[in-house]
Each structure stands twice: as structure tokens, then as C-alpha cells.
Amino acid sequence: MTDVKDERAGDEQPKLKEYEGEGITVTFEPRRCLHAAECVRGLPQVFDLSRRPWILPDAAEPGQVEQVIRRCPSGALQYRHHPAEGPPEIPDAPTTVRRTPSGQLVLRGDLLVTGPYGDRHETRVTLCGCGASENQPYCDHSGPCAEPDDDVAEER
Known part of the structure; x- marks a missing residue:
């Protein structure tokens, strides 16, 4: 590591x-x-x-x-x-956006996320919907979106 x-x-x-x-x-x-x-x-x-x-x-x-x-x-x-073993992660198509009951935005697809450190190409993110995250634009569960069962696999 x-x-x-x-x-x-x-x-x-x-x-x-x-x-x-x-x-x-x-x-x-x-x-x-x-x-x-x-x-x-x-x-x-x-x-x-x-x-x-x-x-x-x-x-x-x-x-x-x-x-x-x-x-x-x-x-x-x-x-x-590793180069000979397979392709990089292929983004979901079409891109999807889902709001959890507490306000997080769960996105999957070919994404370009702009934050305080620049642009990042992503395939999966959970973005802050309440504005309280100290890791903007990503959710860090520091605000109202800290509901424990918002991200239940069966609901995705």
C-alpha cells in the first residue's frame, strides 16, 4: 500500500x-x-x-x-x-441522479465534478445536498444527511 x-x-x-x-x-x-x-x-x-x-x-x-x-x-x-488485464471502470450509461430522503445526491455515470481542488472525472459520487459537508462538493455525513439508512443497497 x-x-x-x-x-x-x-x-x-x-x-x-x-x-x-x-x-x-x-x-x-x-x-x-x-x-x-x-x-x-x-x-x-x-x-x-x-x-x-x-x-x-x-x-x-x-x-x-x-x-x-x-x-x-x-x-x-x-x-x-493492470494494462493487460482489462479496461478502466466504464461509467454507467445513461447517467443517473438520485436524491436520498435526507438530501444527498447519488450520481453514477460519466461525471466531471468541480470542487475547490479542481475538476475530477468520476463514475460514482455522493454529493452533499445540505451544504454542511466539510468535503464539498462530496457528502461527509456531517450535516442533516447523516441518516444511517439512506444508502441501503436494496434501494439503489
Whole structure:
């Protein structure tokens, strides 16, 4: 695992952690994680919070890791295949936008998100709808949108 810079500039640049496997590399941006737990429920042998490092990409087939990461609603988890192993994450088409009962905006598709550190190309994000997030434009559950069951997998 390594810490790498993301494409944002500035003094308070978020950390992006990288977990390299043989066929797939998983990246994790802690500030964007909303603890939906899709990863730990989906592949506990890969994603285990009681272990360090908590992500072991080689503990499952790259295709399985990819499928579980695509369930992450916030986009805190991302992946990239090693060049010969497969394509980058393909955005959902058409792009979808859903408002949760507490106001978060859950988007999936080919997205360009503009924030204080510049533009980022995204495929999955949960954006703040209440204005209280300290990680704008992303939701960080610091305001009224901190309802625990807003992001139930069965409702997506």
C-alpha cells in the first residue's frame, strides 16, 4: 500500500491510498467514505477493517474485486486493472441522479465534478445536498444527511 497524490492541488489535499495487487490496484480516499459497507459485506476476504492493510486486492479474482468496488456509492473506492488485464471502470450509461430522503445526491455515470481542488472525472459520487459537508462538493455525513439508512443497497 502506498499513499499517492490525487489530481487536486493545495495545502489540504486529500490522501489517496493505493493497494496494489497482481491484476488490479485498488485506491481508497478516506474522506469520501460514507461507511455503506458494500465492500466488507461483498468481499470480506479482500476488505477487512480489523486487518492492516485492510485491503488485499489479491484475495479474490480481479473481476470480483471490480464488481464489489462498483457498489461503493461514494466513489471512495476505485480500481484500475493492470494494462493487460482489462479496461478502466466504464461509467454507467445513461447517467443517473438520485436524491436520498435526507438530501444527498447519488450520481453514477460519466461525471466531471468541480470542487475547490479542481475538476475530477468520476463514475460514482455522493454529493452533499445540505451544504454542511466539510468535503464539498462530496457528502461527509456531517450535516442533516447523516441518516444511517439512506444508502441501503436494496434501494439503489
